[in-house]
Amino acid sequence: MFCYQCEQTSRGKGCSTFSVCGKDESSACLQDLLIHASKGIAQYAHRARALGARDASVDRFIVKALFITVTNVNFDADAIAAAVREAAQVRDTAKALYEAAARKAGRTPETLDGPATWAPAPTLVGLVEQGRTVSILSRTNEYGPDLTGLQELLVYGLKGAAAYADHAQILGQESEIVYAFFAEALCRLAEEPPTADQLLALCLKCGEVNLKVMEILDTAHTSTYGHPVPTPVRVEPLKGKAILVSGHDLKDLELLLQQTEGKGINVYTHGEMLPAHGYPKLKKYKHLAGNFGGAWQDQRDEFRAFPGAILMTTNCLQEPQAVAVGAGPCRHAGLRNHGAGQHRELSAQRPRAGDFGLRSGFRRAAVWIQSRTHGRVRAGAAQGECVLCGKEQAARLCRMSDFCGFPRNARRP
Numbered sequence: 001m002f003c004y005q006c007e008q009t010s011r012g013k014g015c016s017t018f019s020v021c022g023k024d025e026s027s028a029c030l031q032d033l034l035i036h037a038s039k040g041i042a043q044y045a046h047r048a049r050a051l052g053a054r055d056a057s058v059d060r061f062i063v064k065a066l067f068i069t070v071t072n073v074n075f076d077a078d079a080i081a082a083a084v085r086e087a088a089q090v091r092d093t094a095k096a097l098y099e100a101a102a103r104k105a106g107r108t109p110e111t112l113d114g115p116a117t118w119a120p121a122p123t124l125v126g127l128v129e130q131g132r133t134v135s136i137l138s139r140t141n142e143y144g145p146d147l148t149g150l151q152e153l154l155v156y157g158l159k160g161a162a163a164y165a166d167h168a169q170i171l172g173q174e175s176e177i178v179y180a181f182f183a184e185a186l187c188r189l190a191e192e193p194p195t196a197d198q199l200l201a202l203c204l205k206c207g208e209v210n211l212k213v214m215e216i217l218d219t220a221h222t223s224t225y226g227h228p229v230p231t232p233v234r235v236e237p238l239k240g241k242a243i244l245v246s247g248h249d250l251k252d253l254e255l256l257l258q259q260t261e262g263k264g265i266n267v268y269t270h271g272e273m274l275p276a277h278g279y280p281k282l283k284k285y286k287h288l289a290g291n292f293g294g295a296w297q298d299q300r301d302e303f304r305a306f307p308g309a310i311l312m313t314t315n316c317l318q319e320p321q322a323v324a325v326g327a328g329p330c331r332h333a334g335l336r337n338h339g340a341g342q343h344r345e346l347s348a349q350r351p352r353a354g355d356f357g358l359r360s361g362f363r364r365a366a367v368w369i370q371s372r373t374h375g376r377v378r379a380g381a382a383q384g385e386c387v388l389c390g391k392e393q394a395a396r397l398c399r400m401s402d403f404c405g406f407p408r409n410a411r412r413p
Contacts, residue, residue, distance in 0.1 A: 029131030040115030228278030234290030247313030
């Protein structure tokens with residue numbers, strides 16, 4: 001494997017055995033193959049669009065496929081493989097769309113090659129091997145590091161724009177300009193012998209289109225939840241059952257708040273979900289209690305410490321660890337098709353204090369207390385009590401993980 005798409009990459013050069021983000025070789029190869037398959041879809045979708053034909057399901061799948069391959073989004077080889085196989089079906093849909101549009105226009109459909117002719121291997125091992133043949137390394141050997149680097153710069157720009165576009169689409173905002181560029185850029189990456197000038201021009205255009213994507217995402221958020229306003233956010237937990245929400249998907253947070261309202265459960269944001277507190281139509285929920293923990297890279301320690309259920313939405317996910325949730329393997333919450341008006345229940349019955357494996361919850365409302373050796377640290381309602389288990393911890397306030405799983409690096413105010 002080889003991956004250098006993020007700033008975390010090993011030694012600033014590239015991950016070659018196991019990714020710093022947690023992605024293994026199989027997942028890395030499958031993600032490379034998914035990008036290759038998306039180029040094949042785009043070869044037909046771009047031509048169909050030039051003839052006045054488009055299919056929303058094809059456009060949305062290209063966005064989904066790009067988003068799956070963003071850093072810290074998906075570590076599940078089986079799930080990525082399923083998306084790869086779906087890509088072959090979507091490619092056939094795009095092919096039929098193009099050929100019908102060509103015949104309607106009185107033209108003979110082109111016979112395409114390259115990614116447009118790719119067919120998925122029947123096994124997971126076979127798909128991984130196919131991914132190796134279309135990897136960055138294989139293209140570096142063919143085109144050299146500079147042209148390959150420009151190709152990857154464009155792909156990474158498309159991935160980032162796709163992440164924004166996906167979130168906007170969930171809230172009902174889409175752009176033909178954006179979809180058209182995704183198809184055009186991937187098609188040109190699949191077919192044209194690359195030159196530095198052509199690739200640079202596409203990269204610059206990608207930056208322009210990304211501004212459009214950010215515009216529609218802003219419209220999606222503000223038209224749905226109101227314009228955000230400066231808002232104080234509680235950073236100490238409250239006594240009671242709790243659910244933690246991390247990631248970027250405000251719709252997921254809204255659904256959770258709706259389903260937990262009046263159930264005696266406090267909801268806390270984490271990491272990139274912190275800005276949700278500023279949106280008027282989200283902050284109206286009284287049980288949106290505050291923010292727990294810090295940035296996404298602190299997940300493993302902070303999720304391990306959290307005494308309740310954790311809902312992870314979209315990206316900025318570290319590879320899930322069973323110990324982090326105090327239970328067995330993490331479960332997928334369900335399909336992400338809010339844009340189609342399908343609202344998910346997060347359990348078989350509406351949540352109450354007892355569903356979701358909520359564990360013990362916070363035993364005390366947290367306060368800042370004075371430790372003789374460590375200064376002010378977060379603890380329980382009375383001096384020396386742990387906010388999680390209530391045990392006397394006066395001598396070891398910064399090492400509460402020895403007793404109840406609270407992170408050793410307790411945050412100071």
